[in-house]
Every structure is written in C-alpha cells, then in structure tokens.
Amino acid sequence: MSSKIIVTVLGKDQSGIVAKVSGALANNSCNIEDISQTLMDDIFSMIMLVAIDEAKIKIDELKNLLLKLGEKLNLKITVQHEDVFRFMHRV
Amino acid sequence: MLINHNEILETVNMLRQEKLDIRTVTLSLNLRDCQDSRPAKLQHNIYSKITNTAKNLIAVVDELESKYGVPIINKRIAVSPISAIAEGCKGKDLRSIAITLDEAADKVGVDFLGGYSALVQKGFTSGDVSLIDSIPDALSVTERVCSSVNVASTKAGINMDAVKKMGGVIKETAEMTRDQDGVGCAKLVVFCNAPEDNPFMAGAYHGIGEAEAAVNIGISGPGVIRSAIENSPGLDFTSLSEIIKKTSFKITRVGELIGREAAKRLGVTMGIIDLSLAPTPTAGDSVALILEKMGLEYCGCHGTTAALALLNEAVKKGGLFATSSTGGLSGSFIPVSEDLGMVKAIKAGALSIDKLEAMTSVCSVGLDMIAVPGDTTAETISAIIADEMSIGMINDKTTATRLIPVPGKKVGEVANFGGLLGGAPIIKLSDHSSKDFIDRGGRIPAPIRSLTN
Numbered sequence: 001m002s003s004k005i006i007v008t009v010l011g012k013d014q015s016g017i018v019a020k021v022s023g024a025l026a027n028n029s030c031n032i033e034d035i036s037q038t039l040m041d042d043i044f045s046m047i048m049l050v051a052i053d054e055a056k057i058k059i060d061e062l063k064n065l066l067l068k069l070g071e072k073l074n075l076k077i078t079v080q081h082e083d084v085f086r087f088m089h090r091v
Numbered sequence: 092m093l094i095n096h097n098e099i100l101e102t103v104n105m106l107r108q109e110k111l112d113i114r115t116v117t118l119s120l121n122l123r124d125c126q127d128s129r130p131a132k133l134q135h136n137i138y139s140k141i142t143n144t145a146k147n148l149i150a151v152v153d154e155l156e157s158k159y160g161v162p163i164i165n166k167r168i169a170v171s172p173i174s175a176i177a178e179g180c181k182g183k184d185l186r187s188i189a190i191t192l193d194e195a196a197d198k199v200g201v202d203f204l205g206g207y208s209a210l211v212q213k214g215f216t217s218g219d220v221s222l223i224d225s226i227p228d229a230l231s232v233t234e235r236v237c238s239s240v241n242v243a244s245t246k247a248g249i250n251m252d253a254v255k256k257m258g259g260v261i262k263e264t265a266e267m268t269r270d271q272d273g274v275g276c277a278k279l280v281v282f283c284n285a286p287e288d289n290p291f292m293a294g295a296y297h298g299i300g301e302a303e304a305a306v307n308i309g310i311s312g313p314g315v316i317r318s319a320i321e322n323s324p325g326l327d328f329t330s331l332s333e334i335i336k337k338t339s340f341k342i343t344r345v346g347e348l349i350g351r352e353a354a355k356r357l358g359v360t361m362g363i364i365d366l367s368l369a370p371t372p373t374a375g376d377s378v379a380l381i382l383e384k385m386g387l388e389y390c391g392c393h394g395t396t397a398a399l400a401l402l403n404e405a406v407k408k409g410g411l412f413a414t415s416s417t418g419g420l421s422g423s424f425i426p427v428s429e430d431l432g433m434v435k436a437i438k439a440g441a442l443s444i445d446k447l448e449a450m451t452s453v454c455s456v457g458l459d460m461i462a463v464p465g466d467t468t469a470e471t472i473s474a475i476i477a478d479e480m481s482i483g484m485i486n487d488k489t490t491a492t493r494l495i496p497v498p499g500k501k502v503g504e505v506a507n508f509g510g511l512l513g514g515a516p517i518i519k520l521s522d523h524s525s526k527d528f529i530d531r532g533g534r535i536p537a538p539i540r541s542l543t544n
Contacts, residue, residue: 006094008103036096047099060157078103080160085094087348088102088341091412 003053004033004082007066011075013044021046021077024069028056044075049082102341106160109318110376111342113349114311114369115165116152117290118145119297119362120304122171122206130184133177134191141168141195141204144304144359149200151356155349163349164371165511168196169295169307170206178218185221189229189236196235203278205295207238210285212247213534223253226260230275231267237293243283243480245487249535254480257281258473258529262496265465269498272506276495277428277460281476283483283490288363289419294456294491305362306354307419310346310410311369312338313378316402320384331385332405339366339409347414363418366410367455368402370430372513378402378423379432379442390432391442399423400453420489422455428495428508428515429460437516444475444518452482457491462506462515465498472496474525477535485538 009021022032025048034049052059063079070077105111125136149166156163170176170192177188189207196204207229209219226238240257243249261281265273280294287298290307319338320331346364354361370378379390382398403423411417425447427433436442444461451457457479463472476492483490497506500517507514 006099008099010100010103038096045096045100047096063157076107078107078160081158082094083348084159084161084345085099085102087344089094089098 003051005050005052005059006080006082006085007048007050008078009044009046009070009075011044011073013039013042014073017044017073017075018046020069020073021048021066024065025050028062028065030055030062105312105315105341106162109312109314110373111312111315111345112162112164113308113346114367115167115290115309116163116349116353117167117169117295117307117309118148118304118357118359119169119288119295119301119307120144121297121301122176126176126179128179128181130180130182130187133180134187137176137188138191138195141170141192142198145199145201147357151353154356155352159348161345161349165202167201167290167292167295168199168204169290169297170204171297171299172208172210173206174209174216174218174222177222178216183218183221185225186228186232189225189233192236193233202235203237203292204235205237205239205292206297207236208240208296210241211250211253212241212244214250215253223256223260226279227263227267227275230264230278237278237295239280239282239285239294239296241282241285242476243484245284245484246537246541248537249283249477249480249484251477251529251535252532254473254476255529255532257476258469261472261494262469265496265498272497272500272508273495274508274512277493277508277512279493281492283480284488285491286419286489290363290365291367291369291420293493302360304359306350306357306359307362307365308346308350309365309367309369309419310342311367312342313368313370313381314375315342316368316406317375317377317381317384320381328401332401335402335405336409339406340413343410343413350416361416363416364410364414365419366407366417366421367419368406368423370424370426371511372429372431374431377430377432378425379430379436383432389439389441390436391446395446396449396453399450403454420455424456424459425450425454426460426493428462428506428513429511434513434515437518444520448478448482451479451490452486456489457483459491459493460495460512460515461493462495462497462500462517463520464502464517465496465500467496467520468526470524470526470529471520473529475520477529481535485540487540
C-alpha cells in the first residue's frame, strides 16, 4: 500500500490557513501532491493529498502535531491514510 | 486527486458527525489443540494459546484505528465451544476453565470473550450437560466470558429439553447476578442456526468448520443510514432502498479494509465481514430512529416490520457488493437496551414483545437484550425461547434470545446494565401459563425445508 495521507481542514475562514498547515507538513518532509479548497458561507474546507514516504515523523506524531495546530487555529483537522477513501468511494 | 473533494468530506462527516465506526474486530481462535484430560494442563493450554495468539490484538487494532481515522469500538475473542474442549477433562471443572478464559481475556485486554458454548440442537453429550449446568456460576464469577447455547436448527428441529433447561439456566443466572439487575443474562444467548463465524457478542464462538484463527469484522453505522434517509426526504421506497444500499456499500468497504489489514498484521486468516447495523446506547446511534425516519411515529407501530424488512434487505444488498467475505449474523440488530429509540418506544407504550417477535422474523437476530419481570417463570422464558427458535427453524435463519428476568423488578421499572449494554424498561409479557407445553419435553421435528437434498 502507498504511504499517502489525506489531510482535511475545516473551519471558519481566516488568513494564513494554507501557509500554516503546509508549513507544518514541509517542516517534517511531507510532500503535498495535490490540494483543493473551497469556501462556502464563510466555512473554509481544504483537502491535501500528502506523501509521507520521506517524512521525518510517524503518521501518529504527524496527526498529533496537526491536531494541536488545529486547536490553536480553531480548525478541525483530520489525518487519515488515503486507502480509507479509496476503499469507500471506488470499486 | 483520485477522490474528489466532496467524497472526502462525506467520509469525514460520516466519521465525525454520524458516528460511523467498526463495531468489533473479533479474533476467532481454535482451542481444539488445547484438550487434555488433566484439568490444570487444559487450563494452562487454553491460557497460553489465547494470550500468545492474541497478544498483539489490541496494539494492531489501535494502529489501524489511528492510521485510517476510523473508530474501532470493540476488540474481542471467540474460541471453540468449551463444551467440546473440556469434555475429556477429568472432573470437568468448568468454573476454573471459565475463570481461565476470563484471565486470558483480561491479560490481552479484550472486554468480552465468547465461546463458553454448547451446540445441542439434536441432543446433549455429557460435556454439553456439564457446561450448560455450569453457566449461571461461570457468568457470575467472571466479567468477560460470554456464553451461548444453540438449541435448534432448520436441519435438526428444536431440542425442547434444551429449551426447557435454558429457561431455568437464565433464571438462575439472573438470580446469581441480582445485584447488577441480572447482568449475567446479558452475556448469555440462546440460538437457532447459530453462525460459526459471528463476530458479535455475546453469541460469538469459533465454529468447528473454521480455520485455525481468523479475524471477523462487525461493521456498524446506524447514524450514517439515518442521516442518508434524513437528507433525502420524500423518496418512495424503491429510491429509499437505493440510498440505503449505497450507504451500506460504503460502510462495508471500511470493514473490508480494516479486516484485510488486521488479518495481515496478526498473521491469521481474514474471516468474514458481518453486514450488520448494530446500535449503541449513544444518542443517534439507533436502528429504531432509522425506522422512525422512514415515517413511523414510533418504532413498534404498524408498518415497523415492513420498514425493518426494507432496511435489512437494502443493508445486505449494498454490503454484498462491497466484500466477498460476508458471514456472521449479517442483518439489522434490535437489542432493546442498547438502542435509545427502542427504549423510548417501550416507555411510550408503542413497542411490545409481540411486535419485537414479529420484527425478528425479518432481521437478525432475535429478542435481544430484553428486560422482563423478575417473577417471570422459567417455563414462560422457555416458551418465549421456543417461539423465537421456531421462527428461525422454519425460515432457515438465525434467531436468538437474550432475555434478562430482572430480579425484584416489575413492568415499568427500569433495569440498568451499564456501558454498551445500556438499560431498558421491563417489558410486559403474557400473564397466561405455558407450563404444560414446556413440560412435554422431547424434540420438535425438523421442518420440510430441512429436506433439501
């Protein structure tokens, strides 16, 4: 199985969300392969496909780090291996 | 991106808002190689086998939970029927074996271990009698051990001697755990056509035809199905069924992923995915609420059986395409004490034991987690079991009872079993006697449908 994760970010729009989340990923050698974002009624949602093959930290640690960042910015951040989405939405 | 933005948000929402989870990862384990005529040696073998094979179970499941972001609620173990494993043991000290199982479950960190079981649909062996007689004691001295007795099958008919015996066993079990509202009975299931690969407690055991060890997965997600119905108002039944099927497919795929990975990491066979909707006492995690969302004022009013039939079929059809390893009970569960919607319906006088019995003819599993008055006679309990077994036998499906005669409590009072077992109002039963019927004994012969060859 591949080592790619999906990071989702949900919450009230504010400046610097993309920079802060992608900065945290870059600091740990995680490579953002794809990114999409939308804004609906002031609610910001961003989804990133991130390769973690060369990451400096384990998925658990990355998850905790991003959860803490989410708490600080008042955003809901989730980190999940991409396979759960592939299994659920593709045959 | 391979998966689009909305699909990803849908999954995240299912997990965060709608309580999608994997209900159980159950390690099913053969104990036949533990048999020994010396009691101490048998206990040693059982303890070693379980603690060695399952030593990584909790760690592996926790890793998967974190990796995929999918909550996995229960981790459990099912073992070969102890009646067979202990039959050749001198003195048949079953109490000690139950305690050994409890200690092994504690050591590896699972909350329930199933398989303190006997299969007696056609008749009893000496090991079966010893085990059944020891159930009340075993369930009162252990915390984690679950017991089941298969008393009927479509092929063999109904062993009415066993049905009679189980009425007494249930009464005695309730009495021995009376300080906890008879909670011992919440760990005791009486089956017709018990599946050999069921991951759900209290009825899980490792069947004789199973591999050495396997991982069986119980999926869930009543909240996800309810939301799907809620978000599509005014649909006719064909379209409603389509929505449920699609949702069930997605839920089952998550089970398939977890099952494959868990089996690989534990080095055992991937067993089955049980396509079940299992409620919990958490608000919103209710099968009754799904039925009510279809347009019923209360679960239990006229139309409930039809609504449940639609739900059950659609869940299975959607799930079937999502995995090639279906098995277990596979159907909607209606455990009363574990479903806040059912509890509410009973309190409102909308849901009766008779309606519940009718519902069991179109879903899995049976009269599940139903609190009945403490002064219910053993014969009445046996008669309820006999009715339920006949539904299973004639319809070639699994049925079961998990009845709790709550000591000292009457209709309208509430029993509390704690945790995932929840609590339930005591339900009203018939006031009339079935004693002479139950006292006949013998076997109700197998139905015409058994002659399929």
